[in-house]
Amino acid sequence: MSFFQHLKASAASEWRDYIHHPFTDAMADGSLPQAAFRHYLVQDYLFLIEFARAYALAVYKSHDLADMRDAAAGMSAILDVEMKLHVTLCASWGLTPAELEQSQAAPETLAYTRYVLDTGMRGDLLALHVALAPCIIGYAEVGKRLAAIASEPANPYSVWIDEYAGSAYQDLASKASARLENLHARYATPARDMELVRIFRDATRLETSFWEMGWRASQVQ
Ligand SMILES: Cc1ncc(CO)c(N)n1
Numbered sequence: 001m002s003f004f005q006h007l008k009a010s011a012a013s014e015w016r017d018y019i020h021h022p023f024t025d026a027m028a029d030g031s032l033p034q035a036a037f038r039h040y041l042v043q044d045y046l047f048l049i050e051f052a053r054a055y056a057l058a059v060y061k062s063h064d065l066a067d068m069r070d071a072a073a074g075m076s077a078i079l080d081v082e083m084k085l086h087v088t089l090c091a092s093w094g095l096t097p098a099e100l101e102q103s104q105a106a107p108e109t110l111a112y113t114r115y116v117l118d119t120g121m122r123g124d125l126l127a128l129h130v131a132l133a134p135c136i137i138g139y140a141e142v143g144k145r146l147a148a149i150a151s152e153p154a155n156p157y158s159v160w161i162d163e164y165a166g167s168a169y170q171d172l173a174s175k176a177s178a179r180l181e182n183l184h185a186r187y188a189t190p191a192r193d194m195e196l197v198r199i200f201r202d203a204t205r206l207e208t209s210f211w212e213m214g215w216r217a218s219q220v221q
Helices: 001-010 012-019 024-029 033-063 063-091 097-099 107-122 125-150 158-165 166-186 188-220
Strands: none
Touching: 001 012, 001 125, 001 166, 001 188, 012 188, 024 033, 024 125, 024 158, 024 188, 033 063, 033 097, 033 107, 033 125, 033 158, 033 188, 063 097, 063 125, 063 158, 063 166, 097 158, 097 166, 107 188, 125 158, 125 166, 125 188
């Protein structure tokens, strides 16, 4: 069993809640109110700023050039690619990048981003990448799942779904999986297993609470 499969199996119910959240199903069938999606996406923009910072921390925590380049590429993938999706979608609602950046972070956004940064600050590169894994590998799973069930044609969320189901993002997630296995082989010890599983489970729960935040916004319409 790969390390990632082990993490998923050790947090099976948390992982299922995250990947199959009602917020994502409502994107797939197009029933999610746009205001809820907007709320989510603005928070996600703030989230990505801090996740880019977490990859910068991974550069700092790296022991060799290969890991540094790898982390730098992860940072660029967020700053130069993924955030463009948010900027484009938000522009269609009249929101500028400056307005996005000045939005107030929700408690869920603060909790998740602080958790990952704190895990990286006090831990090593492996702990940090375990904290980052639900984000990148999870969204690739969600993207693929939604692309398979999304209502056609003219789903209002197809741009989002296509981004995460698309080959560029899928490729990024495969690289993240390979990186995780490699770091595990180099830095894991049996005594660390509980610590690493806990980090993975906590980060997965924080992903679910991020969907919950968007989902709650859809319930108050
Ligand atoms: C909350 C969250 N998790 C994961 C991703 C994927 O990068 C994202 N954009 N937002």
